[in-house]
Amino acid sequence: KKFIAEFGMSNYDNIKLGPGFEVNFDKTSLTNILQTRQAFITEDLDLELAHRPASASIRLLREEGVQSNMVVPLIMGDSVFGIVFFSSIHKHFFTQQHLKLSEKLIFEISGFMNRAYFTKVILSRITSGFSELVDQKDNETGDHIERMVKYSVVIAEGLMARNIPGYKVDRKFVLEIERNAASHDIGKVGIPDEILKKPGKLTPEEWEIMKTHVTIGSEIFRSFKEDLQVFESDFYKFAEEIARSHHERWDGSGYPDGLSDSEIPLSARIVAIADVFDALTSKRHYKEPFGFENSVEIIKSSAGSHLDPIIVEIFLERLEQFRAIYENTSI
Structure with a gap:
């Protein structure tokens, strides 16, 4: 089983982790979100990479210049069927207010995205x-x-x-x-x-x-x-x-x-x-x-x-x- 990146948008051209990127379940911490169904913020990707140096996805994000991100699950019923990432070139960029707003937005559009x-x-x-x-x-x-x-x-x-x-x-x-x-x-x-x-x-x-x-x-x-x-x-x-x-x-x-x-x-x-x-x-x-x-x-x-x-x-x-x-x- 694996995660596969399907679609992405950015305001820069140095894309390293784009559509088609895939990672096996046993090679990423994203599997946790399948159980918790909870959105989360990573405030410092340099620090995260230091803790998980084998992570190909974090390494590619850092090569793009991404410093922090916010991860929100797409939920249908009781299951996660997708994950949305928001990324920033600044550390400590995302706040709990951003998180709540993104969860509300994703909830509103998830019905159409499900279909x-x-x-x-x-x-x-x-x-x-x-x-x-x-x-x-x-x-x-x-x-x-x-x-x-x-x-x-x-x-x-x-x-x-x-x-x-x-x-x-x-x-x-x-x-x-x-x-x-x-x-x-x-x-x-x-x-x-x-x-x-x-x-x-x-x-x-x-x-x-x-x-x-x-x-x-x-x-x-x-x-x-x-x-x-x-x-x-x-x-x-x-x-x-x-x-x-x-x-x-x-x-x-x-x-x-x-x-x-x-x-x-x-x-x-x-x-x-x-x-x-x-x-x-x-x-x-x-x-x-x-x-x-x-x-x-x-x-x-x-x-x-x-x-x-x-x-x-x-x-x-x-x-x-x-x-x-x-x-x-x-x-």
Whole structure:
């Protein structure tokens, strides 16, 4: 179990602890608020860091210049479902009056926030479950989704660590990849089984039908995104990008739009290599697995034609993590 930062606002640019930051329950004192449900003030973060030097969140806040903060729980019924932080660059900034006012404000808006948050959670869970059903319909096992999501996260984390110009990835981006990669093939729900499960090569006519799964999937998420803008303007943005563009190719020969290099959304380029690698190493109704080493060579040879060469570079840097996922998830 872990806490995940979802949204933040600030009047400065030096954000270290932003959306997507996550910390396990056993690595933070925030778990106390789940039991007490009591707001509190930390008046001096330097002093707090001295008492808890292993705290990554406090260290990041200090790197931002934050000196004190106020923490208020979001409560639904008898449970805490979220936490709101108020931060200041001054020590001893917050008072009990601030605390009472913030608790009152959070109480007043928590009803709407409850509905918005849980609507997002429910829709995300439904989407994930539906994606798994589609995956089981198309693949020999139900493990493809699990592996390719893990592969996608490894690539996204590798890009974040490298901080390459033109490949901007932060913790929020990694979180979006983790949440949305599973939905890449959701459009296959609209493809007839006799095509989807055909053991041999597809005819040209069948292949054209198969390719429509990307537009079917992106249209599903485009409609959702428009209807759910009341909750978040970019809700399902990543899912729509990934569903539509994960079969585009770096050299422009992919589908459905013939995009090339950086025209292809970064999210889709990341998922593409995860999807291709798992397809290569997995048994499908139309082929036997190629094996790990052979699949790696195919990925290497695809750099600059099918796949983004920078992302292939990250893939090779993180090859042992791919190997661990490959070996620890049944194929």
